[in-house]
Every structure is written in C-alpha cells, then in structure tokens.
Amino acid sequence: MSSVLYDVPGPKAIARNRILAIVTIVLVAAVLAFVIWRLSLTGQFNASKWNVFTYTTVWTQIGLMLLNTLKAFALAAVLSLALGFVLAIGRLSDHRWVRIPVTVVTEIFRAIPVLVFMMLLYYGLPALGVSMSPYWAVVLALMAYNGSVLAEALRAGVESLPRGQKEAGYAVGLRKSGVMIKILLPQAIRAMLPVIIAQLVVTMKDTALGFLITYHELLYYAKLLSSQQGRPILQAALVIGGIYVVMCLLLSLLAKWVEGRTHRSPKIAGHVEPRDPAADDESTLTEVLATQAGAGKFDRGHHGG
Amino acid sequence: MDAITGNLDLWAEGIGNTLLVFFFGGLLALVLGIVIGAMRVSPVPIARAVGTLYVNLIRNTPLTLVFFFFVFGYSALALPNLSNTVLGILAIGTYTATYVAETLRAGINTVPVGQAEAARAIGLPFGQVMTKVVLPQAFRSVVPPMMSVLIALLKNTTVAAGFSIAVLPALQSTISNSHTRTGTPMEVLLWSALVFVALVMLLTWLQRVLENRWRIAR
Secondary structure, eight states: OSSOOOOOOOOOHHHHHHHHHHHHHHHHHHHHHHHHHHHHHHHTSSHHHGGGGOHHHHHHHHHHHHHHHHHHHHHHHHHHHHHHHHHHHHTTTTTTTHHHHHHHHHHHHHHHHHHHHHHHHIGGGGGTTTOHHHHHHHHHHHHOOOOOOOHHHHHHHHHHHHHHHHHHHHHHHOOOHIIIIIIIIHHHHHHHHHHHHHHHHHHHGGGGGGGTTEEEEHHHHHHTTTTTTTTOOOHHHHHHHHHHHHHHHHHHHHHHHHHOOOOSSSTTTTTTTOOHHHHOOOOHHHHHHHHHHHHHHHHHHHHHH | HHHHHTTTTHOOOOOEEEEEHHHHHHHHHHHHHHHHHHHHTSHHHHHHHHHHHHHHHHHHHHHHHHIIIIIIIIHHHOSSSSHHHHHHHHHHHHHHHHHHHHHHHHHHTTTTHHHHHHHHHOOOOOOIIIIIIIIHHHHHHHHHHHEEEEEEEEHGGGGGGGTTOOOGGGHHHHHHOOOSOOHHHHHHHHHHHHHHHHHHHHHHHHHHHHHTTTTTOO
C-alpha cells in the first residue's frame, strides 16, 4: 500500500515498522499499567466502590436521567433543524432586509458559547422577571447554537449546487419557493446529511452541559452518585461515560454509514467532493490527470480508515 | 456599565484565566494532536489502531464528562496535587487534541499521492519528501480548519467555569454571591457573551487573513 507519506515498505522499513509497533505497544501498556496501578492502589476496584450499582433503584434512576438527556436532545435536535432551515433560507433570501438581519443573528448565535447562552437563559432571565426551567434553558441554547451551525451547512449545500439547477427550475416555471423547496433544498439536504448528523452528535454531547446549570441529566446523576457511600466518583463517571460514548458512537456510525452511501451515489457524486485534486494546487494538467487516475485506487481506502 | 467598572479586577482575572486556559490548552492540544495525528497516518497498524481508538473514544465523550474525569477523578488517584486550572487545561487539551489530529490527517490526505510518488521517483529521501513536497501543500489546507478548531477551543473554555476555574462565565456566580459587587447576572453574562463574540470575531478575521495569504492560486 502506497500513500502520500510512505511507500510500500522494503525489508528495512518492515523491520523499522516492527520496532515502532513494539514501542507503541510498550508505551500504551505502560500508560495503562500506571493508571491501573494507581486505581488499584487507591482501592478503586474494591467491591464497596461499586456497591451502588447493585441497587435496582440506582439503575431506574439512571434510566430516568437517560430519558431526561434524550428528551432534551430530541427536542433540541428537532428545533435546531427547524431553526437551521429558517436561518438558511433567510440568508439565501434575495431581499436585503431579510438577509442582513438573519446573517447577523446567525453569526452571533454561532459566536456565543453554548454554556454562556444556557447561563443567560437560566441565571440571566429571572432578573428580567422571566423564570425558565433548566430543561428549556438547555433546549433553547442548543437550538440557537446548533440551528445556526446547521443553517451554515445547509447554505453551503445550496450554494455548492450547480447554477443550472436553479435556472432549470425557473425555466420550467417554478416560483422562488418552488425552486427552493422542490429543487435546491432536497439536493442540499442529501449532500449535507453527514454534516447534519455529525452536528446532531455535537448536540447530544452538549446536552451534558445541562449538568452545569443543574438540569437533571445523566452527568448530574453521576455527580449525585459520587456523594453516596464509598464516594464512587470514578465508577459513576465510568458508567455514565460509557452510556454517553455508546449513544454518540451509534450516531457517529450512522453519520459514517450515510456518508458512505452518499459517496457511492452516482447522482450527487462530483459537486460536493471535498477532495477534488484539481482544486488543491496550481498543478499542471498532467498531474491532475495522474492524481485523478490514482484517486480511485488509493484515496478511497483512506476515506474509510 | 456598573457590572464592568465596579468589578474591573474580576474581569481582568476572568479574561486572563480564559486566555490562559485557551493558550495552554491549545498548546497541549497541538502537541498531543500532532502525535495522535502522526499515529493515525503511520504505516504501523498498531499505532493506527491506538490513534483511531483514542480519537473515537474522546470525540464521542462530552467535554463536560472529560472535565469531570480530570477534575473530580484525578483527586481520587492520590497523585500529587494539581490546581483545578491545570487539570482543566489537561482536560481541554486532551479533548481538543482529537480534533487537531483529525484536521491534520484530513490535510495530509488532500495532497495527491502522485506528488509524493513523483518526489520519491526523483530520489528524494523521506525527510525531503515531507519538508519539500508534502507538508508545504498539506499546511495550506490545514490552516483554515485548524483556526476553526481553535475557535471551538476558545468557546469550550467556558465549560471550565462549571469546575471552579475562574474563567469568564464564572464571574456570574462570583458577583451574584457577593453582596458588595454590582451587576445583575444578566448584565454580567451579556458582557461575557460580548467578550466572546469579540474574541471569536478576532480569530475569524485572523483565519480569513491567513487563508488569503496561503490560498492556493487557481
């Protein structure tokens, strides 16, 4: 296998790679051994530390908290998708009085850290006489941030479409809304589906910020558990962390699977190809042709890896 | 305005700490990210596997949880005491390193294989293939996304406020918990949001300047 970085290894390189592999194994094993040594030294594997997880009530509570996390995630995901569409269409508008305010709002939503937004809604608004539950603070903050990011993705998707798509739409007599809804958006959504799902993974991860504004979700419960008998702080973090990692990995895998499907689809191959060799350097035509010919052979494998 | 003028010391401390976490977190993320990124593209399958595991594991963990592990978990290990700020820097560095690694890997993948093959064909040794052919090209396509990673890092420093590290948003609780400080939570948070918008705009501007300077001429 040849790549940009290395050629097919010869006997010397094979020997060197073997040494590097051994060094890697030794280093990783050393780090793991150190951590496990510290863990066992401080008695983290003692049964008393894991005792809390033998109670059914604890697991029912974890289930309830998981439900709270998912509740916030689901509503935030739906709302941010909706907001994303509104903002994207607003930014693509032909009217300046729509486009400019929407652009400003999108940029501000994107620039404010999600946590600051959550705190604004939760701690800030009561000063103005509006009290907001942590749930809504989490959902609305996630909606604002992820909505504006999704809007940018959708806009990029629409703008990456060939001009002919829009022109053909007008030519067959569609109105502006028809061109947008029937022609541009479906293609943009399809092209941007991996990005959209990846952003949903971010939304899922960011629900954990709710912990910091006392929203009763998984991480909040981990903190609560760690004050139980035996102070199982690492154990609680490990169990709860495992749940998060599994949920996010599933979504990430979905994103990867969708990406693989869209890449294979002949319909939209081409226009949002992120790695067009011709676009990357001021190379001569022969180089471009050569890399295009080579792209099929080598680049595909790297995509998956 | 009282929220600012009455608490100048706190604002200086908050902004200072935010920049401190940003700077050292970014440094750690870059160093660790380069190592992990190199592992991800190395010819050694084991190193690739370790890099992939690290990236997939940390990327799918919420940053808040990473902080949780470092700030609360570290003390359980009975290791030498470290301040929360240091632990926070370690947490954010570990987390951001995955994004740095992925950006580097994507950047290297944008260089056409033919470039390196041609360089090897004219007899350049590995070091020169890297420094003269591959890395200069990869660098150009890495700079803009790397700035985006840094912008995300800057915004992520706010999470440290939840772990008793005195970064900007932590001002809100400090001010509302004291009787002598002026300013409502709303004012304080709006001002810190404004600081972040300004800093993000500054970084975005820098990103655009660098992008224009190193843009690939077509």
